[in-house]
Structures are given as structure tokens and as C-alpha cells.
Amino acid sequence: MGPSGKKSCREIRGYSTIFAWKPGPPGKMFTALCRIRPAIWMLSLMSVVISSTPLWPEIPLSNTSQPVSEVKPTESSPSGLNAVDSLKDSRTNRRSMESRDRADQELPPDDEPENLNTLNAPGADYAPFIVEDGKYIIFQSERPGTLEGHNLWYSFNRNFPDRAGPVEYSVPLELRFPYQDRDPNDTMRILFSETSGFFTPGSDGFDGHPCILYRNGQPVEIYLTSTRQLDGNGKLARDGFAGTNIYYARFRNNRWSEVRHLNEINSDYNDRMAYVTQDGSRMYFVSDRPGGYGGNDLYYSQRDLKTGLWSDPINLGPDINSRYDEITPHVSYGGSRLIFASNRPGGIGHFDLYYSRFSGYDWEKPENLGRPINSERDDEAMSLTRDGLWLYFASDRKHPMAMGGFDLYRFATPDILLDSVKILLTGKIMDASSKLPLGLDATIKIIFEEQTIVLSSRKTVKTDGITVSNQFEVELYSGRVYRAEISAPGYEPAEIQLDYRGSIPSGRTDERIVFLEPIRPDTTNPDEKGRIVPGIVVDADTGLALPASTIRKFSGNDVVQVPDVDEKGEFAVTVKPGESFELEARSPGYTMKRLRFEENGLERIRIELKSDGTDPCESYQPACVDNVRILFALNESSIRPSELRKIRNIAEVMKRNPDMRIEVQGHTDRTYRGPEDRAYEYNLMLSKERARAVQKALTDMGIAADRLFIKGYSYLRPIVPTQDAVTGAVNRRVEFRRLRQ
16 A cells, blocks of 8 residues: 555455555556445545635735745656556555564664554554644544544543643544534544534545644644545536545534535646645645656645635645655645655655755755654654644554554654744843943843854933933844843843744744843952852863862861852852961862962952862762763764763662752764754754763663753853864763752
């Protein structure tokens, strides 16, 4: 059975209702019916979408521009075969399996896609679609249902609205429109009504590709793929062309309309697997009509939102389509990423998932999503959540929890699939003491990678001389983490982090108010008992702060003060006028140091400790984890044997402190030699892989995964600012941070 979704009669043993497709003359399809059960006709689900009256004038157009220029494809498929049959033979055997030998399968690593075993069943589960708010998932499944073959099913996430955490899906229920014979609490309230009549989208293959269009939290339309149908007298009961067609139904007056044929889109060939952008303005679909570049090509059609009419389909061209097959299109909510599956050469498996960026006027050449999303088998039908946190897809990969055929999987969305949109950063600079805008210009430095944007705030003064505003604004881009440094004469500088990762809607404005502390005439705060002198403890070789340190102040042989050391390695001591004193600094894994200081002229203390060559956590003190650093080879994420002792000691510390939770932080150097625009993305992926490797090692040593949180920083936090692979070796690391209880 191929992506066309067609089965032969011999493939459907036990099925009483099915369509069989046989190749006719080149470029033509003929249908024949196997044994038919009266009154039940199988709907080959293509996709879903939904609407109310008046429909399109109420839906705003997206701000995202889209390519509209027509391309001129070649006239024939290179294989000379019918596109449906050219796919069928290579995929039928694997997909018809109802069970799988799992004896030779190893447990997947933690960074592998999650098998959604509560949703999967023997046979095929395919084409997941996450409803807009993330509460429900809709998918098609081969499990027994109202109709034979594939039917639509749905489940809701009991952990909703916790979108970042684990999912706990309910037992799937069959989706029918409207649902009249169940308690409303048992089904999707937004997708059913109490009125009489319903239809069940079914499928005789893998054409299903559910895609629901929403407006104001409610369904608007449902698009699906089916065939034209005959009534009991052999007369045409539903319009359509000879192949598979794209149909739609609208939700009006609390019920669904009849299923209707999209005459402007369909042809005498196979048109299917539609995806409609959420503003309703564009449809992407699969077709094997003549004039394409391969067997199955991707096309799009533009809709006039005032009239509701679709344009003639346009082939996406040779940059997207190949001489092979492209199927299951999906577009990110922001419109800047196109994801699809293809069996073109150069992939990891048979069908791989690819993505393309929208350049502002056209789709760029697609790239393979790589491992672990793609496998040695078929990976298809991806769906991104609206918030950009997760991607769902179908795969028949080997997995210890696989149920046979295609299963549904979930994986954290890689940054390369996140929409990049402009963000307007605006802010005010305020005096922290008076809570009034500064009376002078401030300087704002926005830093990303090696780029620095320098701004000046604008002051506005009333006639009485009082400043009423001190503002700045700048356009930044999503998918990045910026650092903003703010300074002004006579004020302590401030720094804020601007994390714009994740899915961010177009046109967002980020408003910030930054308070600057005035510099006091004496920053060491004199008082009757003395003054406060700040200090810091750092690694002598790297300059990295040592937050796990302890400080003791001596007067002679007596300990007179034990100041706290914070998470930045900073502390403060009280010093009397003319006092001489000693400070003793200790930190796990470092040689103790005792230094003498004189109060006169002392403004800040810096204590540098040398590593003693031991593991900081050999003492098993909780604070030691802040000093541990796991080092990695160039461009590697595997753990060196020499570093395992450090990880074992951290595991022991966590076992002795069962309430401890830590963040595992991955870092890289800046030696990436590929295209400059890929450097950050590559290193972000590598930093996360290093963090995941350490996380897995700790879980293998008995530490619960919910006590470990991973984060990748790419090359944004170097210890040594260099691009040299040798001197920058210390940057290739994983560090740890204790989280508050």
C-alpha cells in the first residue's frame, strides 16, 4: 500500500468494501470495485478543515507573504509508471503487517522520538494533527471502526494545558460528525452537534491527512479526500473526477454541511493529502497529474478570502519537487517552514522528512531533517503544534513499543523548524531610586552571537525640565537568544536576557522597563561598624566563578566572619577602618588558599583557586555539583571514559540528597567550519546532544529523569573567547546548576 492509499483486492482479505485501482494508459486511472457491502462507502480521508457563515470575509489574511509566481514543470514522470502503482509495491509489505518481531530491537536512547503507545494499535496509525490549543490529537487508524480500513480517531491530553511536560492521552474514540449518540463529555464538543445525522471520515489507505482550520477556538471547515460515489442504482451520488478528489464540509448552524467536491482543485488524476494554512488563504496538496517533475508532486492553490474561490493549482517547482515522490505537506503556523516526506535519493530511509524555509518570495531548496527524526524506514505526515514546542509524525521504524505498521511519535521541535518573525523590542530606562525616566541618554547594546547592535535611548523633557520618557526600540528576530547591556553615565550597568525561542506570533511587541541603580559616592557602603567590600571566587585558569566555595574571615587565629557565597561565586565581608585581615577560600576540587588584605584602598576582592586535579564531588557535598565540568572532544557528544568518574560522583550526591534537582547545561566552542548561517543551529544541536548524553548517563546510574533538566547554550557562553580548537577545548563542556527546591 503506497502513500496514495490504494489497496489491491488481494491485499484486503476480509474487507467487504474497498476500491481497487488498476493502471490504465499512461497518466490515466481506472477503478474497479471489489465486493461491496451495501450502503457503506469508504471515505478516503485527505484532510480536514471547517467554517461558519459568512465564512472568508471574517478571516484576516496572514502577514506572511507567499510565493505566487507560476512555474513550468516538465511534461512526464521519469518512471513512465502510474504514480500510485510506482509507490505501492515498495511499501505494501511493511505496512500490511499487524505485528512486528521486537526481539532484535534495542531500547532507544533518551533523545529518540517518543512512541505514543497509548494511542497506537496493531496495524497502522497515521497522519497526526494537533488541534489548535493542543488539547486534542486527531489521527487516522486502521484499528476496527465503523468503516473498514482507516477511520479518524481522536484523544485528549489529560495533562493539558501543561504543553511542555509529558502527555497522557485518553483512550482514542472514533470521530464522527456530528456525534449524536454519545454523551457530550465523552467526545469533542467542538466537533459535534445534537442534530440528527452524521458522517464518518474513513479511508481505504494512507491518503488521510487531517488538518483542522480554526477561528476563535472553533472549527471552521473540514477538508477530506474521497472518491466520487454511486448510489444503489449505479447512479452518481457524489460529484468528482475519476481519481481521488479533495472534498470539504463547512460547520454552519451547529452542524456540518454536505461533503462537497472542490472542482477548482481536482483533476482526472489523484489529488489528495491537503493542508490548508490557518488563515484559510492557501492549500498545499499532493497530485500525480501530468506536467509534474516526478510521480507525486506538491502543488498549492491560493484562495480569495472575499469570494472563497480557489486559484488554479501551481506546482511548487523543481526546488521542492524531485523526480521521485513528495507527499504529506505541512506548513508551520507562521508560514515560514514547509515540511513534507520524500523518497528521493540521499535520504536515511525510504521516505524521509524534509523541510524548506520561505525566503520571502519562494521556498528554498529543502533539507533533510536528519536523525533522530528520520530513520531507516518510512517517516511521514509531520504536524507541528501551534506553540512550536512539539512535532508529531508517523513512522514504521523499529521501536521496542511499536505496535506494527505505522505508529505515532512525538519529539521536541528542533530550532530549524521554528518560524522566524520580527519582534519589536521597546523599553524605558528608569532611575531605580526615583522611579522616574533618566534625565540623560542611555546606551543599549543588543548582542547575538558576534553581532552587536548599539542603540541610544531617546529622552523627552517637559518645559519644566522634568524628563517624561527615555525610550528605545529595535527590531529583532525570533528563534534567537539576545543579551542586552544597558548603561548610562553615573549609573550601574544592567544586563537582561531576551529569549525569543519557540513559536512567536508575527507582529509581537516586547515591552521592557529597565531600572538602573545610581552609583553612590562610596560604593562600599561605609557605616559606623565598617564598610562592605564585595568579592568573588574564580577558577585561576578559566576565570569561571566557583559558587560552591566557602569563605572564612580571620582576625589573627580567630574566625570572625563566614560570609555566604552566592550562585555567581560572589560574597561580601565587613571591613573596619584600618583593619588587616585574612580570607581563607575553599572549593571542592581546588587547592585551599589563604590571603592577607589591608582595608586601606580595598574596593573589591578577587580570589583565584587552582584545581587540585581531583573530582570536586569526591566530598559528596551538594554544592560540589556547581564546580563539575564534563569535557568533550571536538564535534563529539559521546562521554569520554575519563569523565565517567565525575558523573558517578554526581549521581551519588543526588542519591544522598533525594530532593536535589539539577539543570544539565551543554556548551560548545566556536570552531564550526560549515556555512556561517548554520553555525548557531549546529552548535545548539551539539550542545543539547552533550547535555542529553550526560542526562542519560545519570539516569542509567539510577537518577530519575524528572530530576534532570537539559539545556543547550550553543557557543554563547564560552569560558575562553576564542575560535581556536586547542585553546577553546575548555568550552566544549557540560556544567551543572542546582535548581531551587
